[in-house]
Amino acid sequence: MRRPYRSFAFVLAVLGGGACCRAAELPQGVADTAAALRSGALAGTGAFDLVRSLSHEVGPRLAGSPGDKAAVAWGLAKLRELGFANVRADKVTVPHWERGAEVGEIVTPHPQPVVLAALGGSVGTPEGGITAEVVRFADLAALQAAPEGSLAGKIAFVDNRMQRAQDGSGYGRAVGARGAGPTEAARRGALAFLLRSVGTSNDRIAHTGATRYTEGVTRIPAAALSNPDADLLAARLAGGQPVRFHLELGSRYLPDAESANVIGEIVGRTNPEEIILLGCHLDSWDLGMGAADDGAGCAIVIEAARRIGALERRPRRTVRVVLFANEEFGLSGARAYAERYAADLPRHIVAAESDFGSGKVYRLSSRVAPEALPRVAALAGLLAPLGVTQGDNEAGGGADLIPMAPARVPVLSLDQDGSAYFDIHHTINDTPDKIDPKDLDQNVAVWAVTAYVAAEWPGDFGRAPEPPARR
């Protein structure tokens, strides 16, 4: 293991790319411990075992489902078993949507069944399903450009293909249609909405994910087709004949249910009331085992914090692990946390969430007070041996940090390689075999160093600038 900082009394880090001049001094002891955490994690961690345990022993855990309850029990048991303090389940009320049976088929011309998945929150179809002609749109903008009433009696199909990218930026460009598409289609008279899956794989597997209906607009059933099935439908439509499609969705809402944010702490040595928050979300979509989304994130933050707790001397501040309830279907846990701990948020020194699968971390972005950027640079220096560079100060952080943004909680974002993440994201294919344990170890190394330094190093990250628009 490389330990490039061992021989220096101080680490002098300057702002990445800046010509000048502010430096942050990192005490030698902190740097040494960080290096030990780094090399220790790279030698192998228990993170993959945690992912496998959550995936295999709990599996799917959509908010409100029996799996959700099992996940809370799993989280409490694991955190206790691993020696965390103040382990608790903070109750959270969550919506409870259930998928039910799903059928899709091209009826004419050339009948053929297709693979699809209801979008999360979709209403079901009426008894007997919906059979109607399909109208294709290249993307959401094309749908939005269609005249009112032009889709009366039709099924709208948005055929935009998500592009692969290291930073996952193709997702942001494609996902708008998942949220807004059903409402935009309904406004124009459509009976149902079909979407090319927001995902990068050609596997014949559909990607779910939340949609949202706008108040006052008819709620129409909405489903995503796998990429090969979207190809099929597009090819049939290109044939020039009318294409009729049959859709049956058994999805429905049940009464709200009880879930919980599961919390455990490595209590600070001298400043226990100051919090370094490491987050992930405990819920998952119903289709897969939630290994990458977000079993990986939970394993990373739990294992990173556990390793800090196992140090000879705990850091000054408290490292708090929060396994948020129901990120996927409305951020219920995040909102409940921000409300319950509103009075404590000014003492949240920094927060970070791991929720982007298991790809290696390649960049440290932030949203901290500008005067704290030299500290971020110093931290990035400690992460450089792990292949991490410093990014900008515009980080949004994970979705579960959004409700804390008004309190200006500083955010660090440990940006992961998302090149392969959207092959399995929100699908039945989200299983632990897709994860390389060595990638998780690299993540644990990055998180352990980051959390430890933030918890031990005197001084803080100030308060974050006013929250930006969500990225």
Place this chain on the structure above:
Amino acid sequence: MRRPYRSFAFVLAVLGGGACCRAAELPQGVADTAAALRSGALAGTGAFDLVRSLSHEVGPRLAGSPGDKAAVAWGLAKLRELGFANVRADKVTVPHWERGAEVGEIVTPHPQPVVLAALGGSVGTPEGGITAEVVRFADLAALQAAPEGSLAGKIAFVDNRMQRAQDGSGYGRAVGARGAGPTEAARRGALAFLLRSVGTSNDRIAHTGATRYTEGVTRIPAAALSNPDADLLAARLAGGQPVRFHLELGSRYLPDAESANVIGEIVGRTNPEEIILLGCHLDSWDLGMGAADDGAGCAIVIEAARRIGALERRPRRTVRVVLFANEEFGLSGARAYAERYAADLPRHIVAAESDFGSGKVYRLSSRVAPEALPRVAALAGLLAPLGVTQGDNEAGGGADLIPMAPARVPVLSLDQDGSAYFDIHHTINDTPDKIDPKDLDQNVAVWAVTAYVAAEWPGDFGRAPEPPARR
């Protein structure tokens, strides 16, 4: 395009690897036309369009299903449209098995649904399904070693993982459990049989394929788990607690149905009664679109023959394309063909079948009279610019050629790279997007050269040695 043989009056080819000495003389005109076919195909063919058409306009086409009938109609229309002569549908009676609904789940400990697919021909489960404890076996041999009665009231699970290989040889080593497993389990008292999918992908997609029951042994329901689900079940079993599994299969047999071998010919110029048979199978499993298995094979042989038919001068012998009915579930079409054309088989100069997906051809194997091996070597020489080497003389040929073996019809086997084939084989993932059109073009080049040379070059391949045991 390379035309290495243009400047030679003759091609002198010697047996690959042999020290000595028999040579085959290939007339310059034949070599020139072969080179033109080769370069023409590499410049781009219609093969991919054929695969896409069959996949999208017919899709799944299991023997006896509506798709099977649609495929016969498609084959007749395509062969006529492409200018084949003597286009006909030779009736074939086929079995008709239907999958129905499928449910599998681990019940205890840690309940979780799994992805599985009934093996082709499996009986269904009784009303309400089967719930029983699972007993794992590492492979078929381990199951066979279990004492009689030892599986009474249990579900047997064979957990052998297929290995990836260029020649697909991992399939042969793993597939035995698919055929014999249910009977071996039933002999020991098992209520049902589960198999780790015979496939190389970690996608959460199950691989079906025919099983066979032995007369006089109880027929028990049988299904294949996707690789990630087999991992899950194996992990739970490794946990030491009893694992109970619930299985529901709605599969059943319907009355035999009518299908057909679809045949078209490029009629020989001087010896029309001498047949060069190019085969593929028109049926597919019910799960996918049958793009690789065997849409690709049909597209390759149709397009290769079509290009021969489009030559200025047709070859001396007849090139007959046979799209066999029901290869997958019992070789019905192949048996019917061998019976119907029994009197003509002595005039079948050579037969070959394309049924291994869309990977490039890398080897020409054969089963011909030993004295005809120099002709095979000469042919291999013409294929060398396409990356093809000469294999042995032990080729089995495609499955549909098996019923012709007693008539000692010579066989050429154009061995394809099967490294990726078993990722999608017999799955819902067998769709045209998995195929590289350039790979198909290379196949068409190989097949067009091979069929043309066999049809034009005077002399023949003798009669094949007595049939070997099926590889």
